[in-house]
Amino acid sequence: MxxxxxxxxxxxxxxxxxxxxGQPLLQAINLEKLFPVKKGVFGKTVxxxxxxxxxxxxIFKGETLGLVGESGCGKTTVGRxxxxxxxxxxxxxxxxxxxxxxxxxxxxxxxxxRMQIVFQDPYSSLDPRMTVEGIVGEGFAIxxxxxxxxxxxxxRREKIHELIEQVGLSHDHLxxxxxxFSGGQKQRIALARAxxxxxxxxxxxxxxxxxxxxxxxxxxxxxxxxxxxxGLSFLFISHDxxxxxxxxxxxxxxxxxxxxxxxxxREFMGNPLHPYTKALIGSIPIPDPLKxxxxxxxxxxxxxxxNPPRGCRFHPRCSVAFNRCGWEGKDLVTHLTEVARVMSxxxxxxxxxxxxxxxxxVAYVDLHSPESLDTVRKWLExxxxxxxxxxxxxxxxxxxxxxxxxxxxxxxxxxxxxxVEIEAPGREGKEPPRMKSVRxxxxxxxxxxxxxxxIEKTLDMDANLRSHNLILSVKPVQxxxxxxxxxxxxxxxxxxxELDSRLEPMRTRKEPLALAIGRGSIKRTRGPKxxxxxxxxxxxxxxxxxxxxGHQVACRLYDK
Amino acid sequence: xxxxxxxxxxxxxxxxxxxxxxxxxxxLDKVDLTIYENESVGIVGETGCGKSMTAxxxxxxxxxxxxxxxxxxxxxxxxxxxxxxDQMRGVRGQRISMIFQDAAxxxxxxxxxxxxxxxxxxxxxxxxxxxxxxxxxEDMLKLVKIAAPASVLKQYPHELSGGMKQRxxxxxxxxxxxxxxxxxEPTTALDVTIQAQILNLLKDLVRTTGSSMMLITxxxxxxxxxxxxxxxxxxxxxVEDAETxxxxxxPKHPYTSGLLSAFPKLGERKEELTVIRGTVxxxxxxxxxxxxxxxxxxxxxxxxxERPNRVEVAPGHYVxxxxxxxxETSD
Numbered sequence: 001m002x003x004x005x006x007x008x009x010x011x012x013x014x015x016x017x018x019x020x021x022g023q024p025l026l027q028a029i030n031l032e033k034l035f036p037v038k039k040g041v042f043g044k045t046v047x048x049x050x051x052x053x054x055x056x057x058x059i060f061k062g063e064t065l066g067l068v069g070e071s072g073c074g075k076t077t078v079g080r081x082x083x084x085x086x087x088x089x090x091x092x093x094x095x096x097x098x099x100x101x102x103x104x105x106x107x108x109x110x111x112x113x114r115m116q117i118v119f120q121d122p123y124s125s126l127d128p129r130m131t132v133e134g135i136v137g138e139g140f141a142i143x144x145x146x147x148x149x150x151x152x153x154x155x156r157r158e159k160i161h162e163l164i165e166q167v168g169l170s171h172d173h174l175x176x177x178x179x180x181f182s183g184g185q186k187q188r189i190a191l192a193r194a195x196x197x198x199x200x201x202x203x204x205x206x207x208x209x210x211x212x213x214x215x216x217x218x219x220x221x222x223x224x225x226x227x228x229x230x231g232l233s234f235l236f237i238s239h240d241x242x243x244x245x246x247x248x249x250x251x252x253x254x255x256x257x258x259x260x261x262x263x264x265x266r267e268f269m270g271n272p273l274h275p276y277t278k279a280l281i282g283s284i285p286i287p288d289p290l291k292x293x294x295x296x297x298x299x300x301x302x303x304x305x306x307n308p309p310r311g312c313r314f315h316p317r318c319s320v321a322f323n324r325c326g327w328e329g330k331d332l333v334t335h336l337t338e339v340a341r342v343m344s345x346x347x348x349x350x351x352x353x354x355x356x357x358x359x360x361x362v363a364y365v366d367l368h369s370p371e372s373l374d375t376v377r378k379w380l381e382x383x384x385x386x387x388x389x390x391x392x393x394x395x396x397x398x399x400x401x402x403x404x405x406x407x408x409x410x411x412x413x414x415x416x417x418x419x420v421e422i423e424a425p426g427r428e429g430k431e432p433p434r435m436k437s438v439r440x441x442x443x444x445x446x447x448x449x450x451x452x453x454x455i456e457k458t459l460d461m462d463a464n465l466r467s468h469n470l471i472l473s474v475k476p477v478q479x480x481x482x483x484x485x486x487x488x489x490x491x492x493x494x495x496x497x498e499l500d501s502r503l504e505p506m507r508t509r510k511e512p513l514a515l516a517i518g519r520g521s522i523k524r525t526r527g528p529k530x531x532x533x534x535x536x537x538x539x540x541x542x543x544x545x546x547x548x549x550g551h552q553v554a555c556r557l558y559d560k
Numbered sequence: 561x562x563x564x565x566x567x568x569x570x571x572x573x574x575x576x577x578x579x580x581x582x583x584x585x586x587x588l589d590k591v592d593l594t595i596y597e598n599e600s601v602g603i604v605g606e607t608g609c610g611k612s613m614t615a616x617x618x619x620x621x622x623x624x625x626x627x628x629x630x631x632x633x634x635x636x637x638x639x640x641x642x643x644x645x646d647q648m649r650g651v652r653g654q655r656i657s658m659i660f661q662d663a664a665x666x667x668x669x670x671x672x673x674x675x676x677x678x679x680x681x682x683x684x685x686x687x688x689x690x691x692x693x694x695x696x697x698e699d700m701l702k703l704v705k706i707a708a709p710a711s712v713l714k715q716y717p718h719e720l721s722g723g724m725k726q727r728x729x730x731x732x733x734x735x736x737x738x739x740x741x742x743x744x745e746p747t748t749a750l751d752v753t754i755q756a757q758i759l760n761l762l763k764d765l766v767r768t769t770g771s772s773m774m775l776i777t778x779x780x781x782x783x784x785x786x787x788x789x790x791x792x793x794x795x796x797x798x799v800e801d802a803e804t805x806x807x808x809x810x811p812k813h814p815y816t817s818g819l820l821s822a823f824p825k826l827g828e829r830k831e832e833l834t835v836i837r838g839t840v841x842x843x844x845x846x847x848x849x850x851x852x853x854x855x856x857x858x859x860x861x862x863x864x865x866e867r868p869n870r871v872e873v874a875p876g877h878y879v880x881x882x883x884x885x886x887x888e889t890s891d
Contacts, residue, residue, distance in 0.1 A: 070751040070752070070753060071751055182839050182840075184839065185839075212606035212607050212778065212840075213606065213778065213780075213819060213822050213823055214606060214818065214819060214822050214835070214836040215606075215839065216822070217822035217823075217824075217833040217834065217835045217836070218835050218837075220824070220833055221832050221833055221835060224831075224832070239751065239752070241752070241826060242823075242824040242825060242826045243824050245824070245826060245827070245829055246824040246829060246830070246833065265829070269826070269827055269829075279753060280752065280753065281826065282756075283752040283753045283755065283756035284752055284781065284826055285755070285756070285759065285779065285781030285782045285784065285785040286781055286784065286785070286825065286826060287780035287781045287784045287808070287820065287823050287825060288784055288808055288825070289784045289785075289804045289805050289808050290805070290808075292784065292785055297753060297756035297757055297760065298753045298756075298757075299757075301721050301723055301724075301754065302751075338707075338708075
């Protein structure tokens with residue numbers, strides 16, 4: 001049942017369990033939404049908030065997929081992006097096998113008839129100046145009156161009556177205004193509005209988190225009953241795992257813009273695998289004093305999504321993280337300053353060290369003078385050897401060495417033009433969709449960004465290369481990619497040669513990205529002649545792996 | 561394990577009313593509540609049931625146009641309702657302190673954490689020496705397990721995360737070693753993982769400092785986890801009051817049992833949740849009988865006419881329901 005999926009790094013979802021023999025209704029493939037962080041007078045984009053960063057989800061017909069996570073993990077953004085209420089910045093959304101990612105707004109409006117949303121806060125999602133009848137019937141004003149026999153107005157009123165009864169309210173509520181209702185009733189009105197156009201799919205974004213327990217139970221039961229009766233599919237978003245478990249056929253857990261685990265509910269509760277999922281389940285207070293336990297929970301707080309941790313995003317808080325989880329320079333710098341306290345005046349090496357900097361999988365140790373390089377290196381090596389056994393962070397240190405601080409490799413990039421075939425929507429009802437070819441242009445700056453990722457992946461992470469774990473700070477700088485190399489100066493030339501030999505076969509295969517990347521050269525820069533760097537093992541983000549039983553998890557512990 | 565210690569706070573017949581144009585809202589209706597020394601008591605109920613108003617009444621912070629109209633609040637033998645405003649100020653913060661639900665709004669955004677902590681300490685303990693204040697503030701932040709207390713003291717509330725702000729609030733509340741700590745929904749605005757951290761912290765601190773705690777929440781899981789005794793409130797009245805284990809094992813009031821089964825429990829998936837039908841009654845138009853009568857499946861004729869008295873059905877287990885007062889069964 002795996003659908004052919006094209007696109008960057010997309011992997012077909014092979015063992016999704018079908019619920020009720022259903023077809024995938026909605027698929028999000030590598031969905032990405034970055035919000036720009038702007039700064040300065042001219043509003044220059046300096047960084048991005050990685051709200052949703054490569055999410056794959058499938059929702060089958062008639063099922064409820066529960067999406068759970070802490071605040072700020074991007075679950076609401078996923079819900080909005082699949083409906084294109086916020087435009088995704090990358091990836092694909094397929095609805096009934098049709099790509100709706102780039103559908104023009106006019107066409108997406110037609111699709112909205114079939115995809116609806118119920119928002120979290122019933123107090124602000126209903127127009128206070130419209131009557132219930134106006135709110136529930138608003139969809140008909142846009143999408144045309146409901147189908148039925150007889151007078152249009154009569155059919156419309158009948159339909160609204162039917163809807164309002166379906167959600168457990170009565171006819172005499174129709175002429176009232178939202179402020180006359182309680183929170184639970186308002187949420188029922190919002191649900192009636194969502195149901196008005198007979199949708200197939202509804203995003204429920206924390207529909208009960210503003211409600212009291214007794215009213216929440218009523219609302220949850222109502223949702224279940226309606227789903228059964230009308231054959232709806234739900235994306236149920238909540239931070240409350242107990243509610244998610246009650247409602248969902250399958251559960252997906254998000255952490256910092258990534259889905260880290262998905263599984264059918266029974267499998268999920270019986271056999272949670274990801275350390276974050278386990279901690280999440282363990283943190284929930286259980287209303288039964290007999291099950292009271294001294295829970296350990298997770299230490300620390302969710303890191304910023306602006307510069308999320310490399311490798312596995314959960315590694316800084318994970319209690320079972322090991323040396324392949326993606327320990328970074330910033331983890332090491334934090335350890336050295338806060339635990340080892342190398343910067344406090346009493347410390348043996350503090351008089352040699354001017355500062356500590358982190359950059360990706362490197363920690364730079366700035367020195368007052370190059371003479372003290374060996375002293376500091378020796379201390380670091382001894383310390384790392386001591387800590388290696390008890391700390392996964394030091395276990396992932398691969399090299400402590402000097403590097404040429406005044407020279408770097410600069411790789412120029414050109415702009416890229418690719419011809420792609422896309423499906424152009426035909427005019428509704430008149431023409432079938434047809435294929436047309438479009439020249440897709442990519443600016444040199446965007447090529448540089450892609451190239452930086454590619455260079456780090458090949459040169460630094462490939463264990464077969466001599467440059468393995470020697471590449472420092474690969475960065476796109478305008479239309480070039482710049483990096484430094486650990487070890488003696490000759491390593492720079494070796495890295496340039498290695499990169500070329502890697503790119504050559506790709507160029508002969510006419511791969512557009514490889515063709516857009518030029519030949520690297522060594523340039524002089526400012527900075528001390530030699531510096532000291534601690535290199536940590538560069539790893540990729542863990543990908544979702546199939547465990548069987550429809551269970552997928554993104555964690556290095558379960559690597560095959 | 562009923563505590564054999566002395567009662568710390570004794571509330572009898574506490575009634576708080578709001579006089580508004582449309583009429584009188586009875587927010588608290590003859591509330592009886594006793595908190596013993598070294599005890600954690602949970603107050604559970606839904607929105608508008610008077611949980612927070614109980615706390616505000618104890619501290620005499622009932623907002624205008626509300627008034628305490630009847631009843632007594634005895635704290636260590638002192639009648640709080642009879643104190644002057646000045647005397648009351650000596651109680652608040654020093655002997656009874658409170659943690660509010662939303663730490664983000666409870667902390668002043670224009671002062672540093674150090675200033676706000678130091679303010680409380682200098683006010684109640686008459687310490688004015690800057691170095692001594694800083695030392696004491698730092699110790700308080702260490703107590704609530706803040707990793708770098710010296711730097712947090714110099715920071716403003718907006719620089720801290722939600723969990724950190726709540727830790728600062730707890731530090732402020734505990735800075736004068738109060739005998740009673742009132743925590744009003746201390747974890748409602750936080751994520752579950754942070755909630756677990758804060759609850760563990762509160763549990764530890766209450767155990768080590770020997771103060772009593774009144775924990776107000778709508779989350780039954782939280783009270784089950786933390787409290788020794790639980791009071792269930794409904795429409796301004798305490799309907800059931802029992803030790804935690806007893807309450808969860810033998811809920812006597814139909815509202816309590818309804819609430820327990822309406823709560824989705826992790827790992828116990830059911831097809832349908834049990835529902836309490838209807839909604840909370842209007843506090844301005846309460847019938848003379850039991851406030852829960854319209855939503856109760858076991859309602860009898862007497863429930864509409866008379867308000868049930870509080871009876872002890874088991875040692876330390878009190879309930880206000882005609883099912884247990886020996887009222888005749890008739891439907």
